[in-house]
Amino acid sequence: MCIRDSYVPADLVQPRVALAVSGEAELLNRTTAAAAERMFAAAAAAGVTMTLASGYRSYATQTATYNGYVSARGQAAADTASARPGYSEHQTGWAFDIGDGGGACSFQPCFAEQPAAVWAKANAYRFGFVVRYPLMLHPITGYYYESWHLRYIGVEAATDMKKRGIGTLEEYFGLKAAPGYP
Template sequence: MAALAACTPDKAVPSPAAANAPSMASHAPSATPSSVPTTDPAAVTPPASPEPSSAAPSSAVAPQHSLTDPTSPWVIVNKHRPLNPQDFVPADLVQPNVRLAVSGEASMVNSTTAAAAEKMFGAAASEGVVMALASGYRSYTTQVATYNGYVASTGQAAADRASARPGHSEHQTGWSFDIADGGGACSFQPCFADQPAAVWAKANAHKFGFVVRYPWMFHDTTGYFYESWHLRYVGVEAATDMANRGIATLEEYFGLEAAPDYL
């Protein structure tokens, strides 16, 4: 089975190695609808009973944010939830003062994510771990070209396993980016999970407001196989709450349905 990948680099060409990457077991727990305080009532389906889900954000997490507004750090973008508007462009894109492995739009994120990334990269460096930003913002136009290139070369079914459809990529929000090891080893490959940058990020990213958005063995929930390099900013409170309670995905945390395939 071909691995699903949300973070296909711009204008990347599908490789046999990526297409034949081993799949993870499909035993991810399903998300449970919950009553989640939010400024966006349409974002969450009310529960059938007043009993809250154990996966819902803890009352200590404040303030609450919208799950649909792309300017919100809690916006959820997946195969069931496209951006609105689909051609959204963050108004505050900046280039963080971190080690870069890319240039142009891919070197940028929104200003909040940039500030948090600078703190995280600095903390990693102080412990001898070198990280590089390998892919940040990706515009709707870029995603159209990337996705269409896959469709033309491999067909739509394969394209949907290798690249997010336009309007469905977290990279377009400015809230996420991919990391690389300082030496560039195993970039965008399963073996990156064993590199120092990935190991450190998995253990420490929540302290700076980031989660590993596509965790191991939860592709039936997120729609993508494990991407140890893809970090998503949700804020220190929410990221730490998830880490402390062992909640792996944003879908589960916010009580949203699993999104393994496009609707």
């Protein structure tokens, strides 16, 4: 789903959590920020270090990132590594990536085995979050497993998905599997 290129959430704020970024990427919309603060605090209370690795991403930043991949590796490779401009959930302020303060596995497949990801997979729903791109469900979501990428949908919906064992928002909301780019 493409977001209008001019769309900027009106209520971007910096959550009071451990930050592993600066600039626009430390921002989330107000609802997501408040839920993130509750989740990060609960993780810390469970002895799990969690950092905000990337939040809001403007259309301009998406364009620069995507074009960088295209010039380095070509468009086909770029499309597997980066959302096209206007297609990133990060532009909405409702999604963010977590880190664990270490960094060796940040944004890598091995992050899935780190305590922050293991804890988030088991507990994020209690704060209204889903792991948006689960393992092996890329034919439905259009993205390979991102154990670090969380999306806010509210406690009620996230809990319902968990209870019913539904892995993707596409299935939960009855949407078509992610189509290719137009």
